[in-house]
Structure formats: C-alpha cells, structure tokens
Amino acid sequence: MDEADRAARLEFLRTFLAERDMPCPLCGYNLRALQAGQCPECGSEVEVTVGLMEPRMGAFVAGVGGLAIGLGFNGLLMAWIGWMMLARPRSGPGLEIMLPLIVGFVMTAGALVGWLKSRRRIRQETFGARVVLVMLCYGLSFGFAAWFFAVAR
C-alpha cells in the first residue's frame, strides 16, 4: 500500500465515521467522528473493509448437521450392537445387522470430510444447488437409517 492509497483509505474512514456510531472491533469504543486511523481508547489501527452482505454459511452448517445425524446414528448403534454381541454372543443380534451401520458410518464420515473441505465451493453455488446439496446430506443419513431398519426389522 503506497502513501496515496493510505491517505485515501484514511480519508474514506473519516468520512465513513463522521456521522456513524461504530464500535471499535477490539474494545467496543464508539469511533464516531474519528480523525486518526487508530482507536483513541485502545490504540488499535482501524480501517474500512469490504465484507459479504450475506455470509452464506447457512447451507454449509445445515449440511454438517445432516451428515452429523448419520454419523452419530451409525456410530452409536454400531457401538451399542457391537457391545451386545460381545456380551451375549449366542442370543445377541447377528452380524448382518452391522453391515448397514458400518457402511453408513464410513460413507457419512467420508461425506462429512468432503463437505468440510468444500466449504468455499458450497458458498459459491447457487441457492437452488445449495438446497439440493443440503437435502443430499440429510438424504444420505436417513437413507442409511432406512437400510438399517429394513435389515433389523
């Protein structure tokens, strides 16, 4: 950033704060009518930045929730049924009941890792695409739950 740019930014900051009540991001001091580039209370340098109007994190968070349901469902049942099989090897549930749980656990865990890695790409998708992606997250979890109930019936 050169001197002219610095001066322009400070001028913009002054104009922006001239008539606005804005708290210092660090200490909360009201920066209204600030003249220098620092907070008079805590001394932090402040600037005007560009931010997104809508953070668009809703779909990402909803998808994490959808996949976490499947991961928790499969993981908890796997642990519980596994424990029952060890406790009562003869009368306990058969091994075939574990298959949907193991596959479901691995698939939802993999999908969750992929989802967490795709955070930026999910944000850039259109609204419709984000809705479909979130529905797929829940669909995956409930699909494996349905498979489990079909086998365990």
Ligand SMILES: [Zn+2]
């Ligand atoms: Zn401050």
